[in-house]
Amino acid sequence: MDRRNFIAKSTQGVMGTWLASKGVAAFAQGNFQEGKHYQRLSPALPVTAPKGKIEVIEFFWYGCPHCHAFEPTLADWVRKLPADVVFRRVHVAFRPAFEPLQKLYLSLEALNKVDAVHRKVFQAIHQNGARLERPEAIIDFVVAQGLDRKEFTDTYNSFGVQAKVRQGKQLSEAYKIDGVPSIGIHGQYLTSPSMAGAGLPETDGQVRVLTLADQLIDKVRKGG
Numbered sequence: 001m002d003r004r005n006f007i008a009k010s011t012q013g014v015m016g017t018w019l020a021s022k023g024v025a026a027f028a029q030g031n032f033q034e035g036k037h038y039q040r041l042s043p044a045l046p047v048t049a050p051k052g053k054i055e056v057i058e059f060f061w062y063g064c065p066h067c068h069a070f071e072p073t074l075a076d077w078v079r080k081l082p083a084d085v086v087f088r089r090v091h092v093a094f095r096p097a098f099e100p101l102q103k104l105y106l107s108l109e110a111l112n113k114v115d116a117v118h119r120k121v122f123q124a125i126h127q128n129g130a131r132l133e134r135p136e137a138i139i140d141f142v143v144a145q146g147l148d149r150k151e152f153t154d155t156y157n158s159f160g161v162q163a164k165v166r167q168g169k170q171l172s173e174a175y176k177i178d179g180v181p182s183i184g185i186h187g188q189y190l191t192s193p194s195m196a197g198a199g200l201p202e203t204d205g206q207v208r209v210l211t212l213a214d215q216l217i218d219k220v221r222k223g224g
Contacts, residue, residue: 032212038191045174045187049086054220056087057184059177062101067181068122073206092172092180104138106164107155117145185216
């Protein structure tokens with residue numbers, strides 16, 4: 001979801017017939033065009049990954065239904081990434097109202113609790129209707145997940161988390177993120193399910209963007 005209402009639309013007519021006859025898996029493998037399915041960033045942005053590693057960033061928002069839908073497919077892809085790829089997430093804050101959830105993610109990251117709680121946040125919001133819009137509600141939620149109230153609250157309100165809020169905003173602006181989920185590849189490329197899967201159903205865009213990400217990672221690896 002984004003300022004322009006990033007929504008992947010289902011294909012019909014000729015494209016639907018083509019997919020039925022050729023198969024989405026085959027279509028997902030190629031035909032990627034720079035400027036349409038991905039953007040080259042110029043100049044390239046600095047990265048935080050160690051030398052010899054390739055940085056991949058998912059820009060997301062807990063309130064985004066498309067990010068929620070993408071998470072299981074993305075998580076499976078991340079588990080299989082090669083050793084020279086470093087993956088991280090950046091929670092966007094297009095508006096001040098996004099900041100409490102941004103601080104929630106950053107606090108989970110600081111406490112090394114992303115694996116335990118990250119997907120539960122999506123489920124709480126998008127499947128259970130939880131309203132995690134205020135710090136108090138967020139703190140109550142994470143305590144219910146087994147986190148220590150004082151430790152989480154101290155982290156949530158810490159200078160370190162606030163500094164990372166600013167860094168996340170600066171990085172989102174540098175990448176010119178105006179929709180989520182989006183994938184940044186080593187400061188050189190930007191794509192998303194809606195870009196890579198333009199005109200396709202959302203689930204097909206999810207598969208296609210990760211195929212494209214693999215290709216862009218390989219391009220970076222080869223110096224491209």
